Amino acid sequence: MDDRQQHPIAGSLIALATALALILLGFDALVALGMLVIWIGSLYLISSRPPQASPPARAGIISRENMGELIEHSATPLLVLDRGRIAIANRAAQKMLGKHVVGQDARMAFRQPEAVKLLGRKGNGAAIVRGLVRRRDIWRINRQKVDGDLSVIELISLTAEADISRAHTDFVANASHELRTPLASIIGYVETLRDDNLDPATTRKFLDTTLRETYRLQSLVSDLMSLSRVEAEKHDQPTEIIDLAPVVERAARDAAGSERASRMKFEIRQPLRIQGDMPQIEQLVRNLVDNALKYGEAGTPVTIELAAAKDGQASLTVSDQGEGIAADHLPHLTRRFYRTDPGRSRASGGTGLGLAIVKHIVERHRGRLDIQSELGKGTSVVVRIPTAPNEPDELS
Amino acid sequence: MAEHTVKAFDEDITRLRGLIAEMGGLAEVSINEALDALVRGDEVLADQIVARDKKIDALEMEVDKLAVRVIALRAPMADDLREVIAALKIAGVVERIGDYSKNIARRVGEIQDRKRFEPLTLLPAMGELAGEMVHDVLTAYAARDPELAREVIAADAKVDAFYDSIFRNLVSYMVENPATISSAAQLLFVARNIERIGDHATNVAEMVHFAATGTYPPDHDD
Known part of the structure; x- marks a missing residue:
């Protein structure tokens, strides 16, 4: 007990000295004594330890x-x-x-x-x-x-799960429908071609159509494949460092082919390096340029602009001069098989998957996709991708 | 609601309310399935609904017994008494709602040639509306929410309007297609049953309002 209780010696001495001083100054000795008792008593009260809280009895039991x-x-x-x-x-x-x-x-x-x-x-x-x-x-x-x-x-x-599985079913239904359409016309023409009494001109025409539909089927299947590939890799960011300028130019020329190459106007100012997946960036550019050439007015130029945006991002803009897209279509453009004008899209060999693939590629590169369009003037698609940090020695 | 000094009384009230909720859950499913069965002509499902009604009846008996016991043994006062009386009355009404679903289920076999019977397409929307009223009123009961109860009462007007339009529709259909009169007449009964379900949901809403506040809703007119 003794080691716990401390005697307030210094305080008591001061109290004693004050009491003596009071007596010397002529105060009543009883008053001085009373003050002394209260002073020292209160010192003892303060210095004594507060009562210890008893330790929790049922520690470890979850109440x-x-x-x-x-x-x-x-x-x-x-x-x-x-x-x-x-x-x-x-x-x-x-x-x-x-x-x-x-x-x-x-x-x-x-x-x-x-x-x-x-x-x-x-x-x-x-x-x-x-x-x-x-x-x-x-x-x-x-x-x-x-x-x-x-x-x-x-x-x-489980609601979200049920929604996803419905979306999946919808996608399979849509894809099957898209695949069946060219297949149906191929079957139709080939059945007619089996007839022996066809004149050569008609035969030729039918064969051309069959071939065209076959190509369409092929591009649809390859688009579906790349879509599923991009989607599968959606979560791992690409590691390769690539220089955008040559890739963009090559892929754009590739998409235009020799006939439409003259319509392209490049505005590529500086080399920009991003962390990217080469084949996917090429595909992104191909899809965008192909769309722009297809939906821009025939003969009008398509501008492909590559520049550094403010916040360390590379921005690729592909603009056409065409009839543009109505505002209420804009939010749905990246949905698979969404078409603003189904007839025209099919006639020009579109699969309905181009922008869906673009969107997935942009997402995988942690970028942003913006589509601006004005009716009667044209559409411009802006892709922003973060540039790679500067490590000049890595790029030979 | 404040706790009571007698714990057993709290337990009884909780159990009473639980039983009502269980009855309500069964009735709710029965309404939805009855209309499903009607549209698809699924007589197996219809039989299940008829069987389920027995369970609702048994629960009502249980509520009756428990409520009488509570009144006899605990002599509840004020809001406690209101709670018990409301439970007693609500149990009776929910049992009626179950009966109407059973009646609808019983008519499933009576509709002929349902593939080409267009009036059949009108009923599910009406049934959905009534089913939603029952769902909401049970939620209002669980939450003792007089506001939601008033919303349910307001929704009954929509079900009534639906009934009027289906009635006119069916009558003109019968005039044009006398061969389908027996089936169409069955549907009239079905529509009538759904309309009654809406009315009974309104009754429950009034009792919920009463149990929660001690007064009937202001526009209480029937």
């Missing part, structure tokens, strides 16, 4: 309160049931089911028959419930027993 804190910030809606009642609902669960559910019977929150069946069962289990909050949503409810009375309920939304 109901800190169980609530444990799950409170989880993004997954979680609830703790005490027998049939909701004892704890974390923030996500309260947001989803409403604040009122805490303390109520669990059936108030999950009244769907499958869920009620799960709640009534002993032991662990899962149920899939439709229309838990909104009409068309789908949730999986997992129930895990903790001990005799408590169980944890976890809610997992």
Whole structure:
């Protein structure tokens, strides 16, 4: 005990000296004594240690309160049931089911028959419930027993999954439809060609059409393949360092071919190096230039501009002078098989996948795609890709 | 709602409300499936709905018993009494809603030649509306939310308007196609049943409002 209690010696001495001084100054000795007692007494009161808090008796056991804190910030809606009642609902669960559910019977929150069946069962289990909050949503409810009375309920939304699988089904349906169209005309013409009494001119014409449709089928299949390849690699950023200027120019000439090469106007000012995937950048440029040449007015120039944008980005702009695209089409342009004018697109050999591929390539390069268009004037597509950090010795 | 000194009373009220929610969940599914079964002509599903109604009836009995027990043993007062009385009445109404779904399911087999029967396409939208009312009113009951209850009451006007237009539509269809009168008449009953479901959802909404606030909604007119 002694080592804990400290004697306030210095304080007591000062108090004593003050008391003596008071007596010497002519104060009543009783007053001075009284002051001395109160002073020193208060010093002892201050210096004594506060009573020690007794150590927590049940450290390590998770109480109901800190169980609530444990799950409170989880993004997954979680609830703790005490027998049939909701004892704890974390923030996500309260947001989803409403604040009122805490303390109520669990059936108030999950009244769907499958869920009620799960709640009534002993032991662990899962149920899939439709229309838990909104009409068309789908949730999986997992129930895990903790001990005799408590169980944890976890809610997992399957709505997004169902949407994705619907989008997938839609894509397969669209792709099959696109593939069948050229195939149907190939079959039709070839069946007619089997007829022996065809004059050579017609035969020739039919063969040309068949060939054209075959090419279209081929480009559709190769576009689908590159789309799936780009999508598969979507998350790993390319590592190769490439100089954009020569790549852009080569790919653009490649896309134009000899007949349309004269329409191209290059404005490439400086070398710009990005971290990129060579074949994909080439494809991006090819698709953009091909679109611009196709939808620009015949004979009008197509400008391909490469410049350094402000924030360390390379910006590639491909502009045409054509009839432009109406504003309400713009947000959908990068959707697969989306066409502003289906008839014309097919007639010019479009697959409906060009911009979807461009978008995926740009995303893989951590870039941005902007499409600006004015009706009657033309369209310009801007691709911005971050430039590679300067390491001159790497580029020979 | 504040906790009671007698824990057992709290437990009884919670259980009562849980039972009502369970009944409501069953009724909700029955409405949606009844219309599905009707449109697709799925008699297996229709039989399941008829069987499910037994479960709803059993739950109603359970609610009755528990409510009477609570009143007899605990002599609840004020909002507690309102809660128990409302539960008793709501259970009765939800049971009726279940019956209407059962009636719709029973008519599934009576519709002939459903592929070329266009009035059939009108009913699902109306059923969806009524199903949504039932869904919302149960949510209002769970949350003791008088605001949502009033919204449900307002939505009934839409179901009524739907009923009027389907009625006129069906009558003119019957005049033009006398051969389909027996099927079309069945659909009239179905439309009538859906309209009644909407009315009953409104009744529940009024009781929810009553249990929560002690008054009936201001525009309470029937």
